[in-house]
Amino acid sequence: MSDYDLAATLASGQAFRWTQKGDSWHGVIGRRAVRLTPVTDGIRAETAAPVTDWGWLKEYLQTDVILQQILETFPDDEPMRMATRACRGLRLLRQDPWECLASFILSSTKQIVQIRQIVASVCECYGEPIPGFEGETAFAFPTPERLAAESEPGLRACKMGFRAPYLLATARIVASGKIQLNGLKSVPLETARAELMSLPGVGRKIADCVLLFAYGFPTAFPVDVWILRALRQLYFPRRRPRPSRLMRFSETYFGPNAGYAQQYLFHYMRTVNSRGGAGAARLNPA
DNA sequence: GCCCAGGTGAAGC
DNA sequence: GCTTCACATGGG
Numbered sequence: 001m002s003d004y005d006l007a008a009t010l011a012s013g014q015a016f017r018w019t020q021k022g023d024s025w026h027g028v029i030g031r032r033a034v035r036l037t038p039v040t041d042g043i044r045a046e047t048a049a050p051v052t053d054w055g056w057l058k059e060y061l062q063t064d065v066i067l068q069q070i071l072e073t074f075p076d077d078e079p080m081r082m083a084t085r086a087c088r089g090l091r092l093l094r095q096d097p098w099e100c101l102a103s104f105i106l107s108s109t110k111q112i113v114q115i116r117q118i119v120a121s122v123c124e125c126y127g128e129p130i131p132g133f134e135g136e137t138a139f140a141f142p143t144p145e146r147l148a149a150e151s152e153p154g155l156r157a158c159k160m161g162f163r164a165p166y167l168l169a170t171a172r173i174v175a176s177g178k179i180q181l182n183g184l185k186s187v188p189l190e191t192a193r194a195e196l197m198s199l200p201g202v203g204r205k206i207a208d209c210v211l212l213f214a215y216g217f218p219t220a221f222p223v224d225v226w227i228l229r230a231l232r233q234l235y236f237p238r239r240r241p242r243p244s245r246l247m248r249f250s251e252t253y254f255g256p257n258a259g260y261a262q263q264y265l266f267h268y269m270r271t272v273n274s275r276g277g278a279g280a281a282r283l284n285p286a
Numbered sequence: 287g288c289c290c291a292g293g294t295g296a297a298g299c
Numbered sequence: 300g301c302t303t304c305a306c307a308t309g310g311g
Binding site (some may be wrong): 105112162163166225 | 293
């Protein structure tokens, strides 16, 4: 598992509950506090409470995915070559749908560091206490039922601002059973996307994040400000295409694992290429 | 102070 | 069909 970059994977804006402590990454998966440490030929995993089965962790980390097979499906162009070179070992996680959905409702027009703060605050306020490391208490992500029982002013106290009514309303719909998140695993992409977008505070971008990071639909392609910038700078440097044009481009250009390609472009833009694209290679695919 | 942040929904043309 | 705007809050 030497082709697994824990730092890139856990801190690249897919999940918001991981913090680095020394060489290790601390987080919570479901109801378990987890500590992950990169070692020579793999990842050392520890849980605060003893476990016998590790299937849930392999599923979350997607360790069985053969990365090389994914990368081979990317477009053979200069931007993707640079992105894959810059993001070796970056993977997509497979997260819990509710936690992913709720977290991304809280993500709109927030920086990743701030999303982490808000999510941490929500977990401490409403999440169930679970055993953590060194005798500390950790917190599970709050259930939709628990949040559904809250009030809007209560949620606003967690610094989520105008996102509070969206999270509350969506929690109530999910808690009521009107939309069954687990049922979306086995329906077509377009159906799942439409169901998610029917929820308050969930538009195309957030729906695609959940489709990609929780359900694993490989062609879901979240387009945020970073991806718009990436597509403009790397693929249309001389023109000024509208977002709708770039959306259409992204739906066909990046192939069967477009979602993976998206995460590579996103991480690439935010790290190597974050200062406005100076020195970025350009290639017009048309 | 200013601008921006893994957007969405509603109102105005 | 668009384009524009309000929405809270914090970081650089």
